[in-house]
Amino acid sequence: MILNAHEKMIAKRYLVPVKGERFIFVVAGFSIGAVALGVAALIIVMSVMNGFRAELFDKIVGLNGHAIIQGYEGRLPNWEEIVDAARKTPGVTSATPLIEQPLMASANGRVEGVLVRGNTVEDIRTNPILNDKVISGDLKSITPGSGRVAIGARLAEALGAYPGAEISLISPEGRSTPVGTVPRIVTYTVGAIFEVGIYEYDQAFVIMPMQDAQTLLLLGDQVGMVEVQVDNPDKVGQVLAPLQPLIQGRGVIVDWKKMNSALFEALEVERIAMFVVLCIIILVAAFNIASSLIMLVRAKTRDIAILRTMGASRGSMLKIFMTVGLSIGMIGIVIGAILGAVFLFFRQGVVNFIQLVTGQNIWDPSVRFLTELPSRTDPFEVAAIVAVTLVLTYFATLFPARGAANTDPVQVLRYE
Template sequence: MILNRYERTIAKRYLLPGKGEGFIFLVAAISLGAVALGVAALIIVMSVMNGFRAELFDKIVGLNGHAIVQGYEGRLSDWQRIATQARQVPGVTSALPLVEQPLMASANGRVEGVLVRGMRRQDLLANPTLMNNVKSGDLRLLQPGSGKIALGTRLAEQLGAYPGSEISLISPEGRATPVGTVPRIVSYTVAATFEVGVYDYDNAYVIMPIEDAQNLLMLGDQVGMVEVMVTNPDKIQPQIGALQQIVGDKGRVVDWRNLNAALFEALEVERVAMFVVLSLIILVAVFNILSSLIMLVRAKTRDIAILRTMGASRRSMMKVFVTVGTTIGTLGILLGIVIGAVFLFFRQSVVNVIQLVTGQNLWDPSVRFLSELPSKTDPFEVGAIIVLALLLSFLSTLYPAWKAASTDPVQVLRYE
């Protein structure tokens, strides 16, 4: 919308409070603040929701892969052939053997349920999710036959273990005796602790060389699964079909969606619902813009009539009031972007301060899955929020602008 010089002058004059117009200016300021809070709330919530999905996806997939080939009864004997042929499938970047089994761990008189994972040494050292999150010790000490393992930090806390501690892993697959099967108990030394940031993993995982896991579980040369990574996890179906043909009747293929379907679907539904609900804040804010413009038009009726008698057109009056309302909305949007950016930058500090003031644990990792409040801002979503706020601000100006343009100078100035 292009304004000429006198239209810009009038619009600027109406944006500033005149004599006896303090209340109108207050309503306009409240409208600006409401738009800012609405935009900030949308940006913050959508960024946090995106951060949740991205962090969970990166960390869950970092340990579980985009798809896994599972052997029936937890055993996959022909895994070398499956892994080799899987790597030849277009779109597949890696296929790694794993052993994974729930067991019991004992240390310092404490017993906890654990999830033992056996990995080849080269795969372990190439896994950034583990290598970049070591809290104590050294994962490079995990060598076949060394009797060394790594624990999640929270599991280590539960067992009272630390690098150098001895813990025992208890497997129900033991040796047969005349009185029944005796559980297999093997002692290991803790070489390192890690914290990937997902509570369930940090509270359960025990990492060891795959050869040691095979010996502990008496698997021989068999593994439990083959972890598969692909180039595009959102379009993994072609690879799933090809992998299932390779596996045949020796196992099944499960992708990351099936492994974590409930969690990611819940996040997506909540993300859409929060966007719709918080958009109502902006809608309420633009109603404030509407009311402030209506009051401004009523206060400026005489001025409008005089301008009309001096040659101002109806179109000019509409442009002036549309500009005033849209300017209020635009300033609110800009302020909202600043508020949202500042909050997201200091998000964890804000959570910590609120916890300190209220004395409540607002971020329990056992409930929230992640150790810290995540954030990932999508520029396209921010753009959509800005367009939505601008559109609603513009629409809220049309009725007051039309009323101003419809002012009849004869009726207004009849008794002047």
């Protein structure tokens, strides 16, 4: 919208309050605040939702891979052939054998359900999700035959375990006796404690070398599954399709979408719903802008009539009041973006402060999966939020601006 010098001067004059117009300026200030709060709320909520999804995806995939080739009955025969074929498949970046079995663990008179994972030593030492999250002990001490395992931080708290402490793993696959099967109990030493940040994993995982897991579970040389990583997670089904004939009758391929479909679909639905609901805040702010402009037009009716008699066109009046309304909207957008950025930067401190003041754990990791409030801002979403706000502001200013442009100077000046 291009304004000449006189139009810019008048628009600037109407944006700055003078004596007797403080109330109109206060209403405009509330409109700016409403726009700022709406934009800030949208940026914060969408960034947190994106961060929540991204953190979950990175940590879940970091430990479970983009897909697993699961053997029937927990055993995958001829797994070496499958691993070799998977590594040669275009689009596959890695394929490693894996054993995973739910068992019981006991220590210090306490018993907890755990999920034993047998990984290759290379995978244990190079997995960034584990290596970057070790809070005590050393993953390098976990070697085949060492009798050492790594456990999650929440599990360590539940069992009262620490590096160097002993825990016993109880497997129902034991030796047969005349009175039935006797559970197999093997004692291990805690070599490292990690905190991935996903409560479910930190509460249950016991990680050990694959050879030790095979011994514990009496698997011989077999494994339970093969973990696969691909270069494009969104096309994991297409990438692994060539492996279907090879594993036919031996197992199934389950990708990350199937393993966590309910969770990620729920997050996507909630994300869209929150965007729509929070847009209502901006819609309310747009109505505030419209009301403040209507009051301004009513207060400036005599000025508009005089300007029209001096030669100002309807288009000039339209542009002046559209500029005033859009300026209010853009000021609100800038303030909202700054508020959103500040909140996201100090988000965890804000959560901790609210918890301290209220005495309530508003971010319980056992409910929300992650131990900290995540955030990941998408520039395209921020641009969409700005665009939606500008569009709503435009339509909110259109009616009062057209009212000002349609003012009849003859009728106004006749009664002034």
